[in-house]
Amino acid sequence: MTLRQTLASLPRDARDTLFLLVVIAVVVAPQAGNLPGWASALTGAVLLWRGRLAWLGKALPGSWTKVLLVVLAVAGTLYSHRTILGRDAGVTLIVMLLALKTLELHARRDALVVFFLGFFTMLSNFFFSQSLLTAGAMLVALLGLLTALVNAHMPVGRPPLVQTFRMAGSMALLGAPIMVALFMLFPRMSPLWGMPGDNLAGRSGLSGTMKVGDMAEIALDDRVAIRLKFEGGDSNMPPQSALYFRGPVLTAFDGREWQAEPFREDSAWAARVAVPASLQVSGPAVRYEVTLEPQRQPWLMVLEATPEAPALPGMQAYMTQDLQWMTTRPITEVLRYQAVSYPSFRHGPDASSRPLRVHAELPPGFNPRTLALAAQMRADPALANADTQQLVNAVLQRLRTGGYSYSLDPGVFGEHTADEFWFDRKEGFCEHISSAFVVLMRALDVPSRIVTGYQGGERNPVDGYWTIRNADAHAWAEVWVENRGWVRVDPTGAIAPSRIGAFQRLRAPQGAFANAMGTISPGLAQNLRAVWEAVNNRWNQWVLNYSQARQLDLLKALGFESPSWQDLTTVLGVLVMLAALGGGAWTLWERSQHDPWLRLMARTRQRLARAGLTLPDTLPPRAMADRVRAQFGASSQPVADWLLRLEHLRYAPHPTQALGQLRREFGALPWPEPPKH
Template sequence: MKIWLNTLTREARDTLWLLGMLALVLVPHVPRLPWWSSTLAALALGWRAWLAVHDAPLPRRPLLMALLAATMACTWLTFGTVLGREAGTALVVMLTTLKSLELRARRDALVCLYLGFFLVLTQFLYDQGIVTAVLMLGAVWGLLVSLVLGQRPLGHPPLREVGGEAARNMLVGLPVMVLLFVLFPRFGPLWALPSDAQGRIGLSDQISLGDVGSLAASQEVALRVKFQGPPPPMNRMYFRGPVLDHFDGQQWQAQVRPPTRQPDVQVGGTPWTYDMTLEPLQLKVLPLLDGTGEVAPAPGTRLPALTRRGLQWEAPLTGERLRLQARAWPVANEGPLEDHLRLREWVQLPPGRNPRTLAWALALRQQPAWREAPASAVVGEVLRHIRSADFRYTLSPGRPPPGEQHLIDRFWFDQQAGFCEHFASAFVVVLRAMDIPSRVVLGYQGAEFNPIDGQFTVRQSHAHAWAEYWQPGRGWVRVDPTAAVAPERIEQPPQLRPLQGLPGMMGDLDPAFLKRWRHAWEAVDHRWNTWVLQYSNSQQMNLLQQLGMRNPDVGSLLHVLGLALGLLGLGGAAWAGWQAWQARKAPWPRLLSALDRALSARIAPPPGPRPASPLAWARHPALANHEALLTRLHGLDALRYGADAQTPTPGMGHQARLPRKARELLREIEQICRHNRGF
């Protein structure tokens, strides 16, 4: 590969490098781009690379204008606009690749570079993970290499040398970047914009049979929780989401309730205290641990205004990660504790639906043993029926046929196989048919423990549905009918396997070292989310308080930022002055740089470090017949390394006289270069 690169011209090599960096920036966008955009971008970059390698002429402007018009038309037909995040990104991708097809001059290269830097920014409109950050950091370095190459038009500078210079420039800018990150005022969480319109999967405030089951294959993280003390047992780890009250025969939906109708809550037992990080949600209900009675923001963070409705906590949709501290009680009864007229809404069923299930429930209720039995006893009998019948728990129950009107009948009598929402929905319909107030609750059940950082990870695959029924004196009581047919689902929730999705027996492998690697990666990812993506204005104010400020505000932050940048600027100026002073103390580097400038204006510099030594220039093939230059170059080399350089002359300082002789030879070389253009 290296030999092949050395055979290319300077222009071809630099063009291929720029095209490679643009491809690196564009690749993460491919899953989000329309097929035609990805295809045309790949063809344009490949075509331009072929033209660079073969030194072929570039396409004419009419063809480029036709391609541009086609791109605009395709963008409009696909998105209905050329503005917005998705349409704008697709359009910029096409403009960048089309611009590479007219890459003739330095100005064109700069335009492609600036478009490449802009596309780096667009990556963070979709994902702000650590992988994206590292990948884009490499892309920025690659684009800076192209920028440095553009600033050094003469000769054939090695990529390794130019890459080192680009890396040094990035390191020089690192202190300023860190200062701006830490102290620049934040009027909202860092990079909060990308969460809008992300199309995230997760819980909803309404479900149809099969909706929760569709989350079983998703390993996307929903939340992380860390307990301060012993955690609750796995079968008590229910994270309560939206309560679904209304059933129309096809869907369960949450009723909108006015804030004045607040149910009573009585708690008891020793509470569990926990810290939670919630990924951006698509619903207002926060899936907190069931029984949570107190919620506060995590130290150094802020929470939006929370609304409590019994054991359910709601927050406005912000598209942000939320960090909080909370306490949940093992005994938490949500009222009313006595029979109330408003409980009638939890026994409503759609008319004309599921007649077989209603008839079965009425027949059970009319039996002497259950006619006057309390709700808890009837619930126990229905659970016994689920355990003893041929019901099966399955992750792929399939969708009901189109137009099916009696979904519960089909599950309860015919299919008898389903996911958690099938069991919870049928269970609630049966209880309501027996005039027992009941409802469906969505949330998450169980978690995966990460021994690296001691946190429990809850994924979308932990999504679960259970039921609640009302019992006099206790209020709403949780019951999980899925546990009656599949207790292992509650005791040991689904775990992510590192090789899941591979074909055959490979997908069943679960090596311990891969688990440890995954746990370590998730711990690092959580720290990235906490320390970088969630770095907020409140944390900045806490930092200023630690620095001794009593009541810091945005003005204080700006003053500290200005002071820090000023000190950094003074430090940079002092460093530049020290470098200049060192250069004056060492005259040879200055002389060699001047020699390098004079000769590089006529011929490509020799390989090796810059500035090249006089002896390296003397060995240059282009100077083989120029005796005048060779004599003076050998003279400079003798002044620096010859015998005269080792023998000081009395009277005059040796270091003061040698540069003077060398300057004379340098002036003669410069005059020869000005008057001789034959090399």
């Protein structure tokens, strides 16, 4: 017996339960990466167990078993999250409760609870991701839940799933215009998806610390970090080698880890660090639009240097004295903003000052050979009276000619990271090179610091956007030069000039499937990725980034001079009212399309029932006429004759009377009087 035949032979309840379990699996599957491992395993085990019980027709577990499983679920949630409140703990609990609820599917009420839990769990997927893939998966889950819900309300017989799916699809299509109207006009609140206390960790990207060797891990992440579109097209963009997106500036060094001043979600702290950066810009401006993926960090990625704050929806931005643009809270959703940058700029103090000495400090006891190298360079007659620029040139020349190489995997560095780079390994990723460079410059008594961010990018030929990935994360240096301020120096370019500008990136080793794809068609995977990312970009631009400002722009296009959120509410209310009126009109029209002959028969049975003669719905008019004569005698002959003419109208090949005439006679017939009590 085939699987299809086996399923067809199962009882109706078992078949419906198995379908519902499959739908629940589709709903919770995207949450597997967000749940603790035990929760995913337990959810899968419970669904398989419940499916086996339905397949074999066995009894459901007893109350004590279900209570024990609930206790285990709550205890596991407390153990994993240290709470049962918040997004992560709440989603873990709701997924577990949805799975456990399937163990007590006794009545329709239990099934309805499972449906509503399923709808809520489906929405909770958007707490973690609003990508196009997630939306597509949830659309499939929505159709599955609607099909199961419709199927539960068809208790008679064994309706085929194709029929219920068709009905569920029709319901979804009918509701689509209302969904679009709500999306377009419901007043926006930011963030669209999220909960207070969301965990802001766990997303690969830049941070306020840099342990030597950690940034190479980001290079393994090929996800998109920034999308960029230049005003006026690519002809108005700076060269790729000048595409530096400034992020955290790292000044404090403890021997192995560089740190920026820690971010605090505090307006007073923001006011303290938002001091003038002594920025002076010159030359032509570059105008562009940024779509920033949520990195759960407060740094705004803009091209160096941006003197004016980008316009942010529902958020404030400020510049620190280190030339970083930051927001007052971490960015947890896709953010789009316009910015104006000047590739030609200078910033920082012209003359030496006491605060600058902090940028020349080194922790004692670390990198003794690098300190000795600095002393040796100072003792060199050619550099005895060298200025800062000459010292920088000397160190860069050492990088070019000393046998150093650019590597994604130089191995694990020990306690003296700069010493190992300069004298032992002579290879490293950008943070190894920049860190060793800054340590040596500080040993030469030159104020220096590390800047992290992104450099380069690639143009998507499908939609014209420039794509900057996490793999484009970069670290470079800044040194202070008298009368010039802070000057960018990228020591990685001295070792690997092709790294600067997005021409060559080190990539992680590919798996067997990726290598096979590359062997079959080297350009196919790249073209498919470009198309997919262009589609995702459109999703970000028109769906995830549909802000209140764009809602108000829509109202302006509709003729509102100064639209507000009250106008949004008014327009939405009018549309809802029109939809309700349209639904009512549709209901009346559909009712009028029902068989008018059957409606007249139903009225006849109701009239006779009031007279004390209750007749079954299946009785034909001729049999009804016989029952009327037998019950009420000769006085009911006109009613019996009318019933015979009604039957003739329905079944005669050429009826002599119209239904309208019989309907008019209905009110004039001598109907029997109701019995007197």
